[in-house]
Amino acid sequence: MQIQHPTASLIAKVATAQDDITGDGTTSNVLIIGELLKQADLYISEGLHPRIVTEGFEAAKEKALEVLEKVKVTKEMDRETLVDVARTSLRTKVHAELADILTEAVVDAVLAIKKPNEPIDLYMVEIMEMKHKSETETALIKGLVLDHGARHPDMKKRVEDAYILTCNVSLEYEKTEVSSGFFYKNAEEREKLVKAERKFIEDRVNKIIDLKKRVCGDSDKGFIVINQKGIDPFSLDALAKEGIVALRRAKRRNMERLTLACGGIAMNSVDDLTPDCLGHAGLVYEYVLGEEKFTFVEKCDNPRSVTLLIRGPNKHTLTQIKDAVRDGLRAVKNAIEDGCVVAGAGALEVAIADALVKHKPNVKGRAQFGVQAFADALLIIPKVLAQNSGYDPQETLVKIQTEYSESGQLIGVDLNTGEPMMAAAAGVWDNYNVKKQLLHSCTVIASNILLVDEIMRAGMSSLKG
Amino acid sequence: MFEAGGLPRAALTLQLGGYAGCVGAHWWNLQDAALPCSSEAQGQGLCPDVLHRAGRSPSGQETYTPRLILMDLKGGREPTGSRTVAVPGQDALGNLNTLPQEGCLYGDPKRDTSVAWQGNLITHQEDPPTRNLFLQDLSKLQGCLSSEGDLGPRAHALSKDGSPLPTQLHVSQKGRPLEGSVQVWSDYLRVRLHPRSTCMIRQYNYDGESCQLEAFGQGESLLHDPTYQEELEDRLHFYVEECDYLQGFQILCDLDNGFSGVGAKVTELLHDEYSGRGILTWGLTPVIQNTEVSGKDFYRLMNTVLGIVHLSSHSSLFCPLSLSGSLGLRPEAPVTLPYAHYEASLNYHSSAILATALDTLSVPYRLQSSPISMAQLADAFNVSGRKVVTAGAALPFPMAHDQSLPDALCNYQLAVPWALLSSCGEPKDSCCFGQAVVLRGIGKEKQSCNCPPGSQPKSALHACGTGEEVLECYLHAQFPETFSTSYLLQEPCKVSTPYPQFFSALLNTQGFLLDNPPRCSTALESIPVLTAVQSSPVLYSALCRLYKELQRVNLRRCASYFSAGVELSDFQEALHELRTLAQCYETSSVLGESEDEDSD
Numbered sequence A: 001m002q003i004q005h006p007t008a009s010l011i012a013k014v015a016t017a018q019d020d021i022t023g024d025g026t027t028s029n030v031l032i033i034g035e036l037l038k039q040a041d042l043y044i045s046e047g048l049h050p051r052i053v054t055e056g057f058e059a060a061k062e063k064a065l066e067v068l069e070k071v072k073v074t075k076e077m078d079r080e081t082l083v084d085v086a087r088t089s090l091r092t093k094v095h096a097e098l099a100d101i102l103t104e105a106v107v108d109a110v111l112a113i114k115k116p117n118e119p120i121d122l123y124m125v126e127i128m129e130m131k132h133k134s135e136t137e138t139a140l141i142k143g144l145v146l147d148h149g150a151r152h153p154d155m156k157k158r159v160e161d162a163y164i165l166t167c168n169v170s171l172e173y174e175k176t177e178v179s180s181g182f183f184y185k186n187a188e189e190r191e192k193l194v195k196a197e198r199k200f201i202e203d204r205v206n207k208i209i210d211l212k213k214r215v216c217g218d219s220d221k222g223f224i225v226i227n228q229k230g231i232d233p234f235s236l237d238a239l240a241k242e243g244i245v246a247l248r249r250a251k252r253r254n255m256e257r258l259t260l261a262c263g264g265i266a267m268n269s270v271d272d273l274t275p276d277c278l279g280h281a282g283l284v285y286e287y288v289l290g291e292e293k294f295t296f297v298e299k300c301d302n303p304r305s306v307t308l309l310i311r312g313p314n315k316h317t318l319t320q321i322k323d324a325v326r327d328g329l330r331a332v333k334n335a336i337e338d339g340c341v342v343a344g345a346g347a348l349e350v351a352i353a354d355a356l357v358k359h360k361p362n363v364k365g366r367a368q369f370g371v372q373a374f375a376d377a378l379l380i381i382p383k384v385l386a387q388n389s390g391y392d393p394q395e396t397l398v399k400i401q402t403e404y405s406e407s408g409q410l411i412g413v414d415l416n417t418g419e420p421m422m423a424a425a426a427g428v429w430d431n432y433n434v435k436k437q438l439l440h441s442c443t444v445i446a447s448n449i450l451l452v453d454e455i456m457r458a459g460m461s462s463l464k465g
Numbered sequence B: 001m002f003e004a005g006g007l008p009r010a011a012l013t014l015q016l017g018g019y020a021g022c023v024g025a026h027w028w029n030l031q032d033a034a035l036p037c038s039s040e041a042q043g044q045g046l047c048p049d050v051l052h053r054a055g056r057s058p059s060g061q062e063t064y065t066p067r068l069i070l071m072d073l074k075g076g077r078e079p080t081g082s083r084t085v086a087v088p089g090q091d092a093l094g095n096l097n098t099l100p101q102e103g104c105l106y107g108d109p110k111r112d113t114s115v116a117w118q119g120n121l122i123t124h125q126e127d128p129p130t131r132n133l134f135l136q137d138l139s140k141l142q143g144c145l146s147s148e149g150d151l152g153p154r155a156h157a158l159s160k161d162g163s164p165l166p167t168q169l170h171v172s173q174k175g176r177p178l179e180g181s182v183q184v185w186s187d188y189l190r191v192r193l194h195p196r197s198t199c200m201i202r203q204y205n206y207d208g209e210s211c212q213l214e215a216f217g218q219g220e221s222l223l224h225d226p227t228y229q230e231e232l233e234d235r236l237h238f239y240v241e242e243c244d245y246l247q248g249f250q251i252l253c254d255l256d257n258g259f260s261g262v263g264a265k266v267t268e269l270l271h272d273e274y275s276g277r278g279i280l281t282w283g284l285t286p287v288i289q290n291t292e293v294s295g296k297d298f299y300r301l302m303n304t305v306l307g308i309v310h311l312s313s314h315s316s317l318f319c320p321l322s323l324s325g326s327l328g329l330r331p332e333a334p335v336t337l338p339y340a341h342y343e344a345s346l347n348y349h350s351s352a353i354l355a356t357a358l359d360t361l362s363v364p365y366r367l368q369s370s371p372i373s374m375a376q377l378a379d380a381f382n383v384s385g386r387k388v389v390t391a392g393a394a395l396p397f398p399m400a401h402d403q404s405l406p407d408a409l410c411n412y413q414l415a416v417p418w419a420l421l422s423s424c425g426e427p428k429d430s431c432c433f434g435q436a437v438v439l440r441g442i443g444k445e446k447q448s449c450n451c452p453p454g455s456q457p458k459s460a461l462h463a464c465g466t467g468e469e470v471l472e473c474y475l476h477a478q479f480p481e482t483f484s485t486s487y488l489l490q491e492p493c494k495v496s497t498p499y500p501q502f503f504s505a506l507l508n509t510q511g512f513l514l515d516n517p518p519r520c521s522t523a524l525e526s527i528p529v530l531t532a533v534q535s536s537p538v539l540y541s542a543l544c545r546l547y548k549e550l551q552r553v554n555l556r557r558c559a560s561y562f563s564a565g566v567e568l569s570d571f572q573e574a575l576h577e578l579r580t581l582a583q584c585y586e587t588s589s590v591l592g593e594s595e596d597e598d599s600d
Helices: A006-022 A026-045 A050-071 A079-090 A096-113 A187-216 A233-241 A252-262 A315-338 A347-362 A367-378 A380-388 A393-407 A432-450 B018-033 B133-149 B153-159 B165-173 B216-222 B226-241 B259-273 B295-314 B347-361 B374-381 B405-410 B467-478 B538-552 B555-563 B568-583 B588-599
Strands: A125-131 A139-141 A144-146 A158-167 A222-227 A245-247 A279-289 A292-300 A306-312 A340-343 A411-413 A420-422 A429-431 B010-016 B052-056 B062-066 B068-074 B198-205 B246-254 B278-285 B317-322 B390-394 B434-440 B483-489 B529-535
Touching: A006 A026, A006 A432, A026 A050, A026 A367, A026 A380, A026 A432, A050 A340, A050 A347, A050 A367, A050 A432, A079 A096, A079 A315, A079 A340, A079 A429, A096 A125, A096 A139, A096 A306, A096 A315, A125 A144, A125 A252, A125 A315, A144 A252, A144 A306, A158 A187, A158 A252, A187 A222, A187 A233, A222 A279, A233 A245, A252 A279, A252 A292, A252 B226, A306 A315, A315 A340, A315 A429, A315 A432, A340 A347, A340 A432, A347 A367, A347 A380, A347 A393, A347 A411, A367 A380, A380 A393, A380 A411, A393 A411, A393 A420, A429 A432, B010 B018, B010 B226, B010 B259, B018 B068, B018 B246, B018 B278, B018 B347, B068 B226, B198 B216, B198 B226, B216 B259, B216 B295, B226 B259, B246 B259, B246 B295, B246 B374, B259 B278, B259 B295, B278 B295, B278 B374, B295 B317, B295 B538, B295 B555, B295 B568, B317 B347, B317 B374, B317 B390, B347 B390, B347 B434, B347 B529, B374 B434, B405 B467, B434 B467, B467 B483, B538 B568, B555 B568
Parallel strands: A125 A306, A158 A222, A222 A245, B010 B068, B010 B246, B068 B198, B246 B278, B278 B317, B434 B483
Antiparallel strands: A139 A306, A144 A292, A158 A279, A279 A292, A340 A429, A411 A420, B052 B062, B390 B529, B434 B529
16 A cells, blocks of 8 residues: 555554454554544643553553453354354445345355364365456355366366366476477487377376276266366377366466365376375366356365355456455454354444443543543444444434443444444344454554654655555 | 477566566567568468467457566556546556556457446546557557457457558658657557556555665565465466467566566466476666666665576576666666667667567577477576576667678678677677577578679688578687577568667668668668577676675665565575576686686
8 A cells, every 4th residue: 555654554554464364344443543543632632641641541442352351242153143244244345235145155155164173264265256247146156166178179068977186297298308409419319209208198198098987987977187287289189089178277276175175186196096086076067258268166065165256347346346255254254263243333332432431430540531532432433334324423323322321232323224223133243353453453553653752754764664 | 290399389478567568568569560461471480479379359359469467566657646436447557557457459348337336326537648649549540440340450460461550650650759758668569468468566656755666575575465476376377278388488577676576486486386388587677877876776786686696596597688788886888789879768769679689589489480499498508507698689780781691790700790788798708608699680682692603702601502501600600619509580670660760870771781871761660680698708797796796785774675575694695696606607718807806
């Protein structure tokens, strides 16, 4: 990001860090830090020393974390809760109709790759873009989508019930270093060398064909070879004649996903091929879009790697959805790993602010102002929520606060009506660790900025940016 | 039938950086002008399929675009802050300026503008940046062509039925120099690019005091970022997967700024992923003109050295290319070419010269019936770790219009006709370890001397029967102990608009020398070019000079450089490697001299 002002760039860095750690809460970060500084400024302009304000911030943060621990809801992370968490995150990023489609997709994606007692590796969810149709066609594929196809006209475009061989074996004739040089001594010698090397490749191809014959026999099962290295036209031809569909130059990052999705082992040599190395997919088909080809590997038995196929009419939409999906995946992952969630829609902030105001008398001296500033600053979240949905921020805030103190329940903003609502009942859940991280980082950075007396710029600043 | 020679051995080009963009733009223009207009030239000469790919746009139109990935920054001319919401796919910024990032070939004519948003829509549209006269003419021509036959102009090139574009443009552009209106390389790019070609780095930009990509470490860390890494891998995959025979990669990379770090990472990635393919890297530096040594120059020097060390270690062959006299702290006078009076301060000019040299230097692996591939070319030079080579060019090849090739070469018995373009200084003696020489633009009838049979040939050169033999014979006489390969091509280098017109008035339209300047000056159409890639001992002194200069630099003054990712120990190690690299080029003749230099 291109930000020149040192304070702004500091805040931007916190937002980036927040995104790296939790994957969500960047906007809240900027809002809260800004508001903390604004509230602190009221007191500082009246003569309060910034050091005392930061002491208040620190005390308020401790209390806020306490409240957070108290109101968090520990429950079993069933699909319904996860859908709620994902929806809360995604609805702030894309419009509702699309958010609902993405919500289901990301939750199912994470649930598919989740292994008991192991951290979730979101890397196993491939995100594939397709510039085609409208964004609402975005879907979860329980399998893999590769953005290339077979390069031989005779290979089948659609194969059902297929064995999948994933390998990293060169099936293309390369002039090796031994035979290279500016010139060969004579034409025959050259021919001989070429033939010898060609034979080498042919042997490899034949081994694959043998395996195919062994496992498929006379049945009409399909056989797919997905190779990380190249396959030259002669090898493709030989494979096509045997009814094998071959894809070359699969991306490295897809090799691991392939074996997770279809089973089997990625082979680095064709010498010890056994039927055990093969994976299986119920359906493999090719989809052509202009000059781009996509190969869908679907109906896998027990996919441990899935693909989110993002569609959109243009690059801009694709990027937007991609970002949203990333955040959604992170939100679901966070919820599963935390094992708990907190009420969203500004409910948590209202509760914390209320608790802080009550806690204020326990703090000694002028640091109370700092606590007050902190409490006021947190209220920016419900205010902005109300404002963004077209309601009067102050009016909404007052309504929520009243409702909260009367009912004692966690009350947030209903963005459709502007009225208070029970966040938990409405299924608006936020990530616990996002909120925790927010409280920590915002306090630290706001305190740091407050304690700076003067900013001097010198030398070549750009490298530090 | 086992031989791959019949099919084009495809190569992928990567352009990293602004100056690389300048050189690349000229190079693609040169290649575009040279696209065969008819099928007569089949079987010999250059094969455009090596560097280009045929495709099909969504509307079914056939396209023929460079197989290219280019990376550049935003910024360059306009303040980016004033940008409002641009129409998707049309955001043209920075060095791309008027060039849409997605290219205009694959634009969907009926772009799906249906939006799933149900609320009110307000469209803000920014005025497109102003185009210079050349681009206006170009789009006018393309516009009328595509409306006539429903075919884009590039379709002509593909069907090889003659491209009307160059001549018409040439006429309309005559006497209208572009120098004034050219600011960034896209201002003079004539070819159209595939949407997968342009990769813009949004983190950094050219203007503004912050966020410039100015240190090696920044470039390196850029590709640690998974977004850029994945994007690069996806693009590489797109081009590589469709090639039946991939011979390798040619990389044009800026050496003087942070792009040297990007290049280092890119070559490392290619080296790991596509082992066995040739990776030819050209390290480019614009002409350095400042007179006072400032902090920027230390950065430049360090970037250059780190670039040379890393790029050469991961590439099959690395060649620095620059018109600067030296890559060190203190600039030396730029290279002078006897018949090309270029303006050294203009990147538009200097990059044109480098591009012309490149177009000829790369001939060995671009031939239609290519006996060698990139990897083989590199292997021939790589003896005992000599991965760095120098390039030289005679541009145009000085030959009078009524002379034959033996006559022309006879004038250069004492010194070779080419000037070195690798910022290495002048070679002290004409010995080298290996070389590949290309001469193009000499017609069949001029290749050998047509002296009547029986008469005594003037020299050994005149006795040779074919042009190839003449060239071989000449090289053998000049470099008796060197392993040389030579190539002779009839096709010249076509220098049509937007190529700058900086050539001497003494050249005729084919680029041959006249005795007197013609009364009415005619525009140059093509030039003969002679180039040489050499693995030469001159690199010993050049690399040693860089090493010594860096040793004198007080590294503590450049603390900010090391805060950007490069560790001091890594840097020391790179320095050490530079020295090792230099020693590969040590010969007995320079041994004594180096000891003298060490003692002072």
